[in-house]
Amino acid sequence: xxxxxxxxxxxxxxxxxxxxxxxxxxxxxxxxxxxxxxxxxxxxxxxxxxxxxxxxxxxxxxxxxxxxxxxxxxxxxxxxxxxxxxxxxxxxxxxxxxxxxxxxxxxxxxxxxxxxxxxxxxxxxxxxxxxxxxxxxxxxxxxxxxxxxxxxxxxxxxxxxxxxxxxxxxxxxxxxxxxxxxxxxxxxxxxxxxxxxxxxxxxxxxxxxxxxxxxxxxxxxxxxxxxxxxxxxxxxxxxxxxxxxxxxxxxxxxxxxxxxxxxxxxxxxxxxxxxxxxxxxxxxxxx
Amino acid sequence: xxxxxxxxxxxxxxxxxxxxxxxxxxxxxxxxxxxxxxxxxxxxxxxxxxxxxxxxxxxxxxxxxxxxxxxxxxxxxxxxxxxxxxxxxxxxxxxxxxxxxxxxxxxxxxxxxxxxxxxxxxxxxxxxxxxxxxxxxxxxxxxxxxxxxxxxxxxxxxxxxxxxxxxxxxxxxxxxxxxxxxxxxxxxxxxxxxxxxxxxxxxxxxxxxxxxxxxxxxxxxxxxxxxxxxxxxxxxxxxxxxxxxxxxxxxxxxxxxxxxxxxxxxxxxxxxxxxxxxxxxxxxxxxxxxxxxxxxxxxxxxxxxxxx
Numbered sequence: 001x002x003x004x005x006x007x008x009x010x011x012x013x014x015x016x017x018x019x020x021x022x023x024x025x026x027x028x029x030x031x032x033x034x035x036x037x038x039x040x041x042x043x044x045x046x047x048x049x050x051x052x053x054x055x056x057x058x059x060x061x062x063x064x065x066x067x068x069x070x071x072x073x074x075x076x077x078x079x080x081x082x083x084x085x086x087x088x089x090x091x092x093x094x095x096x097x098x099x100x101x102x103x104x105x106x107x108x109x110x111x112x113x114x115x116x117x118x119x120x121x122x123x124x125x126x127x128x129x130x131x132x133x134x135x136x137x138x139x140x141x142x143x144x145x146x147x148x149x150x151x152x153x154x155x156x157x158x159x160x161x162x163x164x165x166x167x168x169x170x171x172x173x174x175x176x177x178x179x180x181x182x183x184x185x186x187x188x189x190x191x192x193x194x195x196x197x198x199x200x201x202x203x204x205x206x207x208x209x210x211x212x213x214x215x216x217x218x219x220x221x222x223x224x225x226x227x228x229x230x231x232x233x234x235x236x237x238x239x240x241x242x243x244x245x246x247x248x249x250x251x252x253x254x255x256x257x258x259x260x261x262x263x264x265x266x267x268x269x270x271x272x273x274x275x276x277x278x279x280x281x282x283x284x285x286x287x
Numbered sequence: 288x289x290x291x292x293x294x295x296x297x298x299x300x301x302x303x304x305x306x307x308x309x310x311x312x313x314x315x316x317x318x319x320x321x322x323x324x325x326x327x328x329x330x331x332x333x334x335x336x337x338x339x340x341x342x343x344x345x346x347x348x349x350x351x352x353x354x355x356x357x358x359x360x361x362x363x364x365x366x367x368x369x370x371x372x373x374x375x376x377x378x379x380x381x382x383x384x385x386x387x388x389x390x391x392x393x394x395x396x397x398x399x400x401x402x403x404x405x406x407x408x409x410x411x412x413x414x415x416x417x418x419x420x421x422x423x424x425x426x427x428x429x430x431x432x433x434x435x436x437x438x439x440x441x442x443x444x445x446x447x448x449x450x451x452x453x454x455x456x457x458x459x460x461x462x463x464x465x466x467x468x469x470x471x472x473x474x475x476x477x478x479x480x481x482x483x484x485x486x487x488x489x490x491x492x493x494x495x496x497x498x499x500x501x502x503x504x505x506x507x508x509x510x511x512x513x514x515x516x517x518x519x520x521x522x523x524x525x526x527x528x529x530x531x532x533x534x535x536x537x538x539x540x541x542x543x544x545x546x547x548x549x550x551x552x553x554x555x556x557x558x559x560x561x562x563x564x565x566x567x568x569x570x571x572x573x574x575x576x577x578x579x580x581x582x583x584x585x586x587x588x589x590x591x592x593x594x595x
Contacts, residue, residue: 054475054492055475055476056475056476056480056481056484057492125505125508126512129512130512133512133513139466139467139468139469139515140467140469140498140509140513140515140516142498220501221501221505224496224498224499225474225498225499225500225501226495226496226497226498226499227495228495228496234496235496235498237499241501244501245474245499245501246474246475246476246477247380250382250476256476
């Protein structure tokens with residue numbers, strides 16, 4: 001009786017897995033198919049390296065170099081801000097905090113990951129952007145930096161939890177010996193735990209980078225959405241915000257419509273490469 | 288051996304699923320065509336609207352009132368069966384509205400712009416209902432020194448500001464401070480921008496570093512928050528935020544209900560509902576309410592100018 005039930009569950013699990021794989025391949029095929037119509041008319045190299053995005057002009061100019069740069073720039077700024085904070089936090093959690101409070105603090109940090117992104121966007125628009133205008137006298141506070149700071153807060157939980165996992169393991173392995181030898185905590189953390197967990201940190205950075213690149217709503221509200229060459233204190237446009245902003249209005253089947261799918265395809269390709277990189281980083285981590 | 292079997296079973300199951308998908312779809316198409324043949328006999332208790340986020344709240348408000356008043360169709364007209372009324376409204380932009388009608392995923396499309404002729408062609412037997420007009424006002428923050436100086440801009444000046452020829456306020460008028468002009472627009476392919484481009488900019492391109500707001504609400508917020516901002520806020524939004532925004536005259540014409548309806552204020556866009564084919568009886572009953580005095584009242588309440 002039990003074995004029959006087992007067989008059925010194994011079978012069910014297999015079907016469900018296959019179904020999710022089919023779903024993924026369907027999405028990729030669909031995006032590629034819609035984008036392919038565009039690539040037939042505009043060569044992919046021109047699409048990626050051209051700098052003008054003007055879907056309403058005549059002739060339409062549909063190139064996303066500035067937008068790809070904007071996407072990468074905002075995400076890099078976010079990682080540069082979030083990584084030191086995240087590493088510091090993870091070091092403290094694994095070395096100095098006892099088990100129970102550590103779990104509670106981790107719980108609170110994970111709540112950050114659960115806040116809807118539109119709320120982050122709203123706070124960014126009302127507080128961050130306004131602060132830039134008031135404090136630094138910018139004409140408009142919408143900027144790469146504003147987007148970067150906002151994204152840094154949003155990816156922080158991912159960085160902390162990934163780093164903490166590695167560091168906690170290392171600290172537990174070394175601390176009894178180190179304590180027996182009378183070495184201070186900070187010395188172990190600095191000389192053993194931190195250098196040993198570099199790969200874990202790299203994995204966290206890649207994971208957070210992927211998250212940051214795909215974020216749409218919060219970023220859209222604070223970067224100004226101008227498809228120009230991005231500068232740290234200037235406006236920019238990211239691929240997800242471009243798609244979200246224009247998809248509803250693009251005429252179905254038009255070149256513009258297919259160009260948005262093509263942009264989505266480029267984003268997916270970048271994310272795929274990142275995830276493959278993450279896989280290799282993780283694999284070398286396990287060795 | 289076991290593994291091979293399970294793979295075979297899995298594959299056959301997937302295959303079966305795909306096949307079932309095919310047959311049921313085929314059946315669907317059939318029933319659809321049957322339905323079209325005998326629309327008069329079958330009563331459809333629900334209708335769907337999709338499209339412009341400007342028009343969606345209007346239709347939602349009218350629909351809510353309509354449903355609350357009648358609940359079931361037989362109260363609307365005694366010849367209808369006593370089925371519950373359901374009207375679904377979803378917003379996704381004017382383009383999505385037309386798409387929904389073309390693809391048949393919604394009964395009605397809502398547009399905040401004229402229907403393009405190629406779109407009419409794609410729909411085929413299209414019926415167009417004009418409900419009202421939404422005007423875009425050239426608005427600034429009331430704390431902007433320009434507000435004290437003058438209340439009028441010429442089309443040429445508006446064009447130069449939005450094209451980026453005037454980068455600082457003192458280039459518009461030398462008595463204004465040397466501060467950067469912050470231009471706020473909606474997304475370039477949206478209905479609102481299309482109206483602005485057509486009626487003001489012509490062939491001139493908008494400056495590439497203008498802030499593209501994801502919604503009209505965000506655009507208005509930006510103008511309220513930033514003293515140097517200028518943007519095209521919709522007439523309805525200005526009415527809802529009286530005192531926080533200052534609409535300017537364009538070529539001496541103030542945006543008022545009268546000037547918008549008679550067309551002398553030129554930056555405006557129509558609010559339109561499109562439908563493929565004839566209205567069914569319940570659809571007609573609802574559209575009659577939308578086009579009535581009561582519908583016009585709701586449109587006015589929402590800050591638009593109804594077409595009489």
